[in-house]
Amino acid sequence: MGREHIEDLVAKEVEKIIAGSDLELVDIEYVRERNWYLRVFIDKKGGVDLEDCQSVSEKLSKVLDEKDPIGDNYLLEVSSPGLDRVLKKEKDFIRYQGRTVDIHFFKPYDGTKLIVADLVEKNGDTLKVQYKDHLEELPMKEISQIRLHIDF
Structure with missing residues (x-):
């Protein structure tokens, strides 16, 4: 499964997880550095906190474990896009x-x-x-x- 396909699939799952909340999906990255990283960037008005990131991470991890769409070993990171966020959308x-x-x-x-x-x-x-x-x-x-x- 290609990088873009994985990012699209994960984006759909994250959108389901955050539906009805004040969170928004900013970006998804599936990149290889030393290891494979699946990075999910979320935000909300006033900024996200640790509990927001932890909640999304736990729910997404459970879904990904059940569906197992990624063949490689990877590290999941859920975070804010940061103050110097990239503008894409x-x-x-x-x-x-x-x-x-x-x-x-x-x-x-x-x-x-x-x-x-x-x-x-x-x-x-x-x-x-x-x-x-x-x-x-x-x-x-x-x-x-x-x-x-x-x-x-």
Whole structure:
């Protein structure tokens, strides 16, 4: 079973588990580092706490043990997406309009592979940002990742 298929299957199970709660599924990652990791990122208004993560982890673990859809040994992690969360879904771009983001490019843009700009909107295959005192429209196909910016 392929990585994307596993992520889709797990996403469906997590959606069932959190249905009717104030939790939302942010992302699923099934990745091989030293070991295989199945990472589930959840969030809610005001942020998730340890009990939220533990509850989802226990329920999901039980479902995955029963269905046994993953042939490899893996470690299950359920957590918050963090303060510097990656923006992927359309609703992420709507929710965080006006916020400062870190935009990582596949190839240098304006001489660099990372710019910090204010998110205006995502419109299909284009990301509109306020960058260096003017509006820029960036093609999504040139962007490798968009994260919320953290100022320390």
